[in-house]
Amino acid sequence: MSPIFLVITTVSTQEQANALASEAITLGLAACAQVQAPCQSVYSWQGEIESALEYPIHFKTNEMQHQALRDFIDEKHSYDVPEIVSIQIDTVNAAYAAWVQKSLGE
Numbered sequence: 001m002s003p004i005f006l007v008i009t010t011v012s013t014q015e016q017a018n019a020l021a022s023e024a025i026t027l028g029l030a031a032c033a034q035v036q037a038p039c040q041s042v043y044s045w046q047g048e049i050e051s052a053l054e055y056p057i058h059f060k061t062n063e064m065q066h067q068a069l070r071d072f073i074d075e076k077h078s079y080d081v082p083e084i085v086s087i088q089i090d091t092v093n094a095a096y097a098a099w100v101q102k103s104l105g106e
Helices: 014-026 063-076 094-103
Strands: 004-011 032-035 039-045 048-062 085-089
Touching: 004 014, 004 063, 004 094, 014 032, 014 048, 014 063, 048 063, 048 094
Parallel strands: none
Antiparallel strands: 004 048, 004 085, 032 048, 039 048
């Protein structure tokens, strides 16, 4: 069975988060997307310290769709420099892994 990946990004509104999550699922790029509660992000941008309320999205995908999902997020994201972090999941229960693979056509 191919690896499962957790792909994380943040967006500025819940509406953007819901739209990005729904489209990724509709296109078959992720089996699941969880829009998280808003968080306060603090970061350096163009020499200044910035602070913004953001909505994290956690996508679960397989190896076959991993890069396509990353490309989709990068293309659809409203930020100039979007956060797109991928983590290969080392341990996942077999039933969940099978569901992810089946959901994505593998």
